[in-house]
Amino acid sequence: MGRRGRATVVVLGDFGRSPRMQYHALSLSSQLFFVLFDLITMIGAQPHRAVLEDPKISLYLMSVPSFQRLPRLFYLLALPFKILLQLLHLLWLLLVKVPSSDVVLVQNPPSVPVLAVVKWTCVIRKSSFVIDWHNFGYTLFGLRLNPSHILVKLYFWFEKRYGKMADGHLCVTKAMQHELAENWGIRATVVYDRSPEFFQPATLEEKHELFLRLDGLFRQPLGEWDCCSVRPEEDENVRLASRQYGDQYFYLKERPALIVSSTSWTPDEDFEILLEAAVMYDRRVAASLGEHIDSASGDRRPMKNSRCVFPRLLIVVTGKGPLRQEYEERISRLRLHHVAFRTMWLAAEDYPRLLGSADLGVSLHTSSSGLDLPMKVVDMFGCGLPVTAVSYSCIDELVKDHQNGLLFSSASELADQFMDLFQGFPDNCERLKHLRDGALASGSCARWDDEWEKQVLPLISRFLRHSFISRC
Structure with a gap:
């Protein structure tokens, strides 16, 4: 039968506070039977128990100082150091620690340095690169600095350049889909956030x-x-x-x-x-x-x-x-x-x-x-x-x-x-x-599983290399 298919999810943020990416991981595990999954994320809040207990999911944790509480000047001085640490740690995980994947799904934002690192490791390992656009990183960066700051403009250039290099795109609203199409030259599939089955009215x-x-x-x-x-x-x-x-x-x-x-x-x-x-x-x-x-x-x-x-x-x-x-x-x-x-x-x-x-x-x-x-x-x-x-x-x-x-x-x-x-x-x-x-x-x-099966599964399946892979 050959080796099993593999997918990697990269969240360069607190995975425990990113329910959408947790739901992606659980859906990948439940919908694709012959696929193993690797999760790369920052140390933070504990994710849902179902993610931790899933035998098909391997979790790799990164630890990099956030510097969020620093005053603006010290934050800017520490920023290159933070980016370098993230870049080196992520490169080591994607090229050495984590087995080669058919497809890598990345949460954006943040964009720097994750989009560039994932893009070039995907080229080296012949993997497909998919971005799930939750927001734009340069607009979040602009909250910390002035939106017209040169570093925010540089962030925008980086995000747009490497964002366009992905093989597939998901986004969270029709408004974002339109913005990506009109001003970024990116065609994205809208995947609305839906609650999974464990969100129910209480007796x-x-x-x-x-x-x-x-x-x-x-x-x-x-x-x-x-x-x-x-x-x-x-x-x-x-x-x-x-x-x-x-x-x-x-x-x-x-x-x-x-x-x-x-x-x-x-x-x-x-x-x-x-x-x-x-x-x-x-x-x-x-x-x-x-x-x-x-x-x-x-x-x-x-x-x-x-x-x-x-x-x-x-x-x-x-x-x-x-x-x-x-x-x-x-x-x-x-x-x-x-x-x-x-x-x-x-x-x-x-x-x-x-x-x-x-x-x-x-x-x-x-x-x-x-x-x-x-x-x-x-x-x-x-x-x-x-x-x-x-x-x-x-x-x-x-x-x-x-x-x-x-x-x-x-x-x-x-x-x-x-x-x-x-x-x-x-x-x-x-x-x-x-x-x-x-x-x-x-x-x-509508629930998350219905939305995921309709919008995400066809896209992810295109990038899985092995024809024997099938849904449960």
């Missing part, structure tokens, strides 16, 4: 189990006591959102509305909008209660017999990134009375359950190029979670305003949406229910 029993496991995190404030933490005089066994009686599970009527926002804590996601919207919501709820500030303690107290029709908001922000600590410190100083923030990093198996348990998702992704879509929204739809998202050029390819979610352009608009969606929570929120139905429909209409 109340599953939600209750998650709430119990995360109760300590939910109750722990970022600063002093807030509306979702436990006061010293309170019973720590009092549950925040749900309760179990025998075999039955119930929501608590006074539970907070759970909002989830997943972020990489980077400049292309304006977290400031969410902070400002939370402050506005807090003040508007206080105004609806006629709250006044106690001059001695600084506490806000509602008027006698006032009844709030707006819930507390528990905003859970998941993810890791360079700006996380800075924003945690700012949150701790906000002194909100009707909104609580929590930041956490969840295991890949817990993240879908959290989305399936939430009431609303918030996407702050704005895209450095304006041509990619937030994967987090796709996952939210897979769990039947309605989304409110920052409006930009191509977001309507994913979020249909007033159907499966809402779009906003300012903190005030986002605060308006919170007030509108959660008035009468949890029993009398018809608009929220309408959006949830739309999100469920969007999440169930």
